[in-house]
Amino acid sequence: MTNIIHRRSRLLNLFIWGLVFIWIIAASFPFFWTLWGSFKVQGDFFSKADWTNAISGVRTQIETGGAFTGNGYYGAWVTKNFWLAAINTGIIVSSVVVISLTFGNSWWICISTFR
Amino acid sequence: MKNRNFFWFILPSLITMLLFIALPIVSVVVQSLHIEHEAVLNEVENCGPFGCKKELIINVEETKKLKLESPLGQFNGLKTYTNRNHLAFEEIQQSWSQSDSISGFISNTLNLPFYRALAFTLTYTFVVTPFVLFFGFLIALGVNSLPKTMKGPTIFVSLLPMIVTPLIGSLILFWMIDAQGIIGSILQRIFDDPNLSLKASPTLTWVMLMVYGIWHSSPFAFIVFYAGLQTVPSDTIEAAMIDGASRWERTKYVVLPHLMPLTIFILLIQLMDNFRVFEPIVGFSAQANATSLSWIIYNDISNNEDQFFGSAGATSVLTIIGVSILLIPVLIRTWREFNRKVV
Numbered sequence: 001m002t003n004i005i006h007r008r009s010r011l012l013n014l015f016i017w018g019l020v021f022i023w024i025i026a027a028s029f030p031f032f033w034t035l036w037g038s039f040k041v042q043g044d045f046f047s048k049a050d051w052t053n054a055i056s057g058v059r060t061q062i063e064t065g066g067a068f069t070g071n072g073y074y075g076a077w078v079t080k081n082f083w084l085a086a087i088n089t090g091i092i093v094s095s096v097v098v099i100s101l102t103f104g105n106s107w108w109i110c111i112s113t114f115r
Numbered sequence: 116m117k118n119r120n121f122f123w124f125i126l127p128s129l130i131t132m133l134l135f136i137a138l139p140i141v142s143v144v145v146q147s148l149h150i151e152h153e154a155v156l157n158e159v160e161n162c163g164p165f166g167c168k169k170e171l172i173i174n175v176e177e178t179k180k181l182k183l184e185s186p187l188g189q190f191n192g193l194k195t196y197t198n199r200n201h202l203a204f205e206e207i208q209q210s211w212s213q214s215d216s217i218s219g220f221i222s223n224t225l226n227l228p229f230y231r232a233l234a235f236t237l238t239y240t241f242v243v244t245p246f247v248l249f250f251g252f253l254i255a256l257g258v259n260s261l262p263k264t265m266k267g268p269t270i271f272v273s274l275l276p277m278i279v280t281p282l283i284g285s286l287i288l289f290w291m292i293d294a295q296g297i298i299g300s301i302l303q304r305i306f307d308d309p310n311l312s313l314k315a316s317p318t319l320t321w322v323m324l325m326v327y328g329i330w331h332s333s334p335f336a337f338i339v340f341y342a343g344l345q346t347v348p349s350d351t352i353e354a355a356m357i358d359g360a361s362r363w364e365r366t367k368y369v370v371l372p373h374l375m376p377l378t379i380f381i382l383l384i385q386l387m388d389n390f391r392v393f394e395p396i397v398g399f400s401a402q403a404n405a406t407s408l409s410w411i412i413y414n415d416i417s418n419n420e421d422q423f424f425g426s427a428g429a430t431s432v433l434t435i436i437g438v439s440i441l442l443i444p445v446l447i448r449t450w451r452e453f454n455r456k457v458v
Contacts, residue, residue: 017261023254024269024272026330047295051300110128
């Protein structure tokens with residue numbers, strides 16, 4: 001009886017951990033793929049000929065001489081003014097958090113203490 | 116708390132709610148009762164070698180002046196709500212009298228823009244919401260049973276789909292499911308169909324958007340359920356174990372009832388969020404096969420030259436009514452539970 005229970009619980013644990021493993025892959029793969037692709041040139045990451053170019057980086061090798069490049073980050077940060085958008089986002093996020101917490105807390109204090 | 120203190124505490128929140136919630140809603144309702152001014156037309160005579168012709172041209176200055184004088188537009192009453200782009204009462208009546216079968220009537224109705232969007236919005240809401248609850252709970256159970264050292268990294272990775280902006284998340288997946296993308300190519304190989312495209316077929320587009328919705332929202336349900344699992348009383352669990360309850364029975368009779376208030380909370384948030392589905396449609400460029408109520412509003416006002424604020428207002432009001440109808444049963448149930456506990 002104890003053996004059956006142990007076998008069942010081991011099977012259940014395997015099932016649950018398998019599920020968590022599949023979920024981790026599903027949740028993280030798109031981001032790792034994008035992170036990997038961000039160090040390749042556009043011709044590789046959006047290759048029309050073969051998606052495996054995004055892994056091997058054929059055009060990246062030809063265009064930059066290396067397997068990886070930081071040109072995408074330079075382009076986004078400097079040419080496309082990403083830094084400006086980052087500052088704007090920072091201001092908005094901090095303001096919204098402070099304002100909503102202030103008003104939300106005063107509302108919550110009133111409601112919770114009202115009799 | 117004294118009444119005076121209560122008043123001063125609640126005043127800023129009340130003013131904020133009036134300014135940023137009540138006032139915009141009233142403004143949208145008023146706007147929905149108006150439509151844009153028609154362009155002022157002038158008749159001019161154009162004479163050439165073959166004679167004179169009378170033509171109508173738009174008087175740009177007069178039209179601009181009219182818009183400046185009354186920016187709300189002209190009063191249209193409820194006609195915007197009943198026109199072809201919204202509830203389409205006339206078209207529905209016509210379709211009902213002319214259709215031979217129910218399926219023909221449904222097909223005609225779903226050709227109308229508002230009903231087509233409503234069909235997708237409702238399908239999305241009622242498919243994504245239960246799956247999000249189910250997967251969120253399963254993942255929470257799984258992560259909760261992991262060894263302590265693995266919990267932190269697993270929680271971080273699990274939250275990634277929720278942390279990223281919906282538009283960015285959908286764009287990332289959009290590249291991947293492209294026929295030349297990694298997922299699109301692999302699916303073509305699996306099904307041995309080089310022409311398989313997730314973006315071309317309306318059914319596959321709907322499925323893809325729903326899978327994305329589940330992927331994006333499950334972490335929210337997961338983190339709430341996971342927090343709830345930390346508060347399950349260990350005494351009750353131990354008592355159930357002594358009584359011989361299996362793991363499934365402990366989950367069914369102890370854990371699930373304990374998490375019920377959180378389930379209702381997630382349900383409420385998900386119903387509201389999913390009914391406003393918008394970003395995936397733009398991110399996946401899926402508007403040819405799937406439109407939602409929020410997308411219709413965006414479409415009405417996204418064009419700089421022809422912005423239909425009245426139409427967008429009417430769709431917004433209908434969306435607010437739709438969300439309220441969806442939430443009423445859940446809110447009534449919560450209210451009853453609350454009253455029962457108070458008594």
